[in-house]
Amino acid sequence: xxxxxLDVRRDGSVEHVTLNRPDVRNAxxxxxxxxxxxxxDAVAAKRDVRAVVLGGAGSVFCAGADLxxxxxxxxxxxxxxxxxASDMARMFLAxxxxxxxxxxxxxGAALGGGVGLAAICDIVVxxxxxxxxxxxxxxxxxxxVIAPYVIQKIGRSAARELFLTGARFSAQRAxxxxxxxxxxxxxxxxxxxxxxxxxxxxxxxGALAAAKHLIAECGRRTTTESATFCAEAIAERRxxxxxxxxxxxxxxxxxxxx
Ligand code: COA
Numbered sequence: 001x002x003x004x005x006l007d008v009r010r011d012g013s014v015e016h017v018t019l020n021r022p023d024v025r026n027a028x029x030x031x032x033x034x035x036x037x038x039x040x041d042a043v044a045a046k047r048d049v050r051a052v053v054l055g056g057a058g059s060v061f062c063a064g065a066d067l068x069x070x071x072x073x074x075x076x077x078x079x080x081x082x083x084x085a086s087d088m089a090r091m092f093l094a095x096x097x098x099x100x101x102x103x104x105x106x107x108g109a110a111l112g113g114g115v116g117l118a119a120i121c122d123i124v125v126x127x128x129x130x131x132x133x134x135x136x137x138x139x140x141x142x143x144x145v146i147a148p149y150v151i152q153k154i155g156r157s158a159a160r161e162l163f164l165t166g167a168r169f170s171a172q173r174a175x176x177x178x179x180x181x182x183x184x185x186x187x188x189x190x191x192x193x194x195x196x197x198x199x200x201x202x203x204x205x206g207a208l209a210a211a212k213h214l215i216a217e218c219g220r221r222t223t224t225e226s227a228t229f230c231a232e233a234i235a236e237r238r239x240x241x242x243x244x245x246x247x248x249x250x251x252x253x254x255x256x257x258x
Contacts, residue, residue, distance in 0.1 A: 005032040006039060007057065013050040014197055015043060022058025028113060029069035030084060033091045040094035050208075051200045052098065053193055054121060055105035056114075061130070064112025067139070088113075089145040095120040096149060097216075099209035101200050103193055106130050106171070107186055116146025118179055119153045122212070125193050126171040127186040132179070133168035152219065153179050204242040204258050 005028070007018040017039060019026035028036070043049050056062050065088075073081055095102070095117070104121030109131045118124050118132075134150070136143045143150065143163055151159045154177040162169065174180040184192045200208065214233055218226050237243045242258065249256035 001035075001038060001042075003035045003039070005029075006035045008039060010049075013048055013201070014053060015049045015051075016053045016055070017043075018054075019056040019062055022056075022060070024066060024068075025060035025063035025109070026056040026058070026114075027063045027066035027069075029066035030087065032066075033087050037087070037091045037094050040091070040098060043100065044094070044098055049100055050205050051197055052100055052102045053105055053197075054102055054117065056107070058108075060108035061104075061106040061110045062114030062117055063109065064114045064116075064135070070141070085145060092116060092120060092145055092149060099212060100205075101208055101212070103196055103200075105189055105193055106180070107189060109133075111135050111168075112141075112143065113146055115179070116143070116149055118174075119146065119149035123182075123196050124174075124180045125182045125184060125189055125196065126174060126180045127189055128171055128183050129186065130171045130174075131168045132171070132174045133166065134162045135166045135168070137164065138166040150179075153177070204246055204256065206240060206242045207237060207246070210237060 003020075005019065005021045007016075007020040009016045009018075017036075019028065019032065021027065021032065043052065073084055076084070101122045102120065104118050104124040104126075106118060106124060106126040107130055108127070110118050110126075111131075111133045112135055115132055115134055118126075134143045147159075147163075154162070158177050171180055171183045175183050182192050182196075203211075210233060214230065217229055221229065238247070242256075245258075246256050
């Protein structure tokens with residue numbers, strides 16, 4: 001599929017997907033949403049992609065929802081608005097459920113839905129001069145479909161502050177909140193991401209997918225409810241070909257075959 005607002009590039013087993021609408025700071029509209037969802041579903045089915053880097057072209061990672069598109073939608077019926085918003089919710093769900101690790105590359109700003117995109121990433125690397133903000137209330141909106149992902153990352157207390165004030169905050173604050181994992185000079189973004197990629201590629205692909213699934217499942221269960229699920233997870237893994245190969249490689253003092 002040819003994309004209008006997405007740039008997709010493969011580098012070995014790493015897929016780089018870049019929002020490519022820099023004239024509006026990569027704000028996303030209905031077309032972008034369809035393209036990202038299509039891309040995410042396709043990547044989830046590919047066995048040869050082992051990691052994804054999600055970025056934005058130009059000076060800003062993502063300025064959130066396209067406010068021109070939002071303005072147009074205001075004239076549509078409630079059902080049409082609901083269908084449209086559901087498409088956006090499906091996009092975030094598809095990204096969140098990706099079985100491969102996703103690294104977010106944040107330069108300039110991540111605002112509104114841009115924070116939502118950062119929140120669905122497993123690892124976020126941000127430039128030290130990047131600004132973040134859940135600015136929706138200042139536009140008379142709410143950070144709605146991104147709320148579950150953002151709240152999971154920053155917790156309800158920070159969500160109360162940041163959803164309600166709409167205030168912009170620094171990359172350092174985003175890191176303190178757990179939204180960002182590394183804050184680096186803008187010129188060091190790619191180098192830092194390469195180091196993370198090297199770590200990710202050292203792990204077994206099936207184990208990484210299982211680890212993502214484990215985190216998601218444990219997040220919505222009590223410790224009691226998690227016990228059986230987690231016991232099954234390790235029982236399955238150590239008997240798997242990857243688990244056996246990984247353990248054998250360690251004991252044989254050699255690199256595993258993935
Ligand atoms: N939707 C639609 N257009 C947007 C946009 C958005 N979310 N964010 C930026 N743009 C457009 C601007 O209207 C401007 O268009 P123009 O060139 O036709 O005037 C263009 O992108 C460049 O924006 P500008 O503000 O001049 O760029 P900047 O680099 O100085 O600042 C931002 C970038 C992202 C910090 C700033 O644009 C901003 O604060 N945007 C609003 C983001 C927001 O609140 N998003 C939440 C949406 S729910």
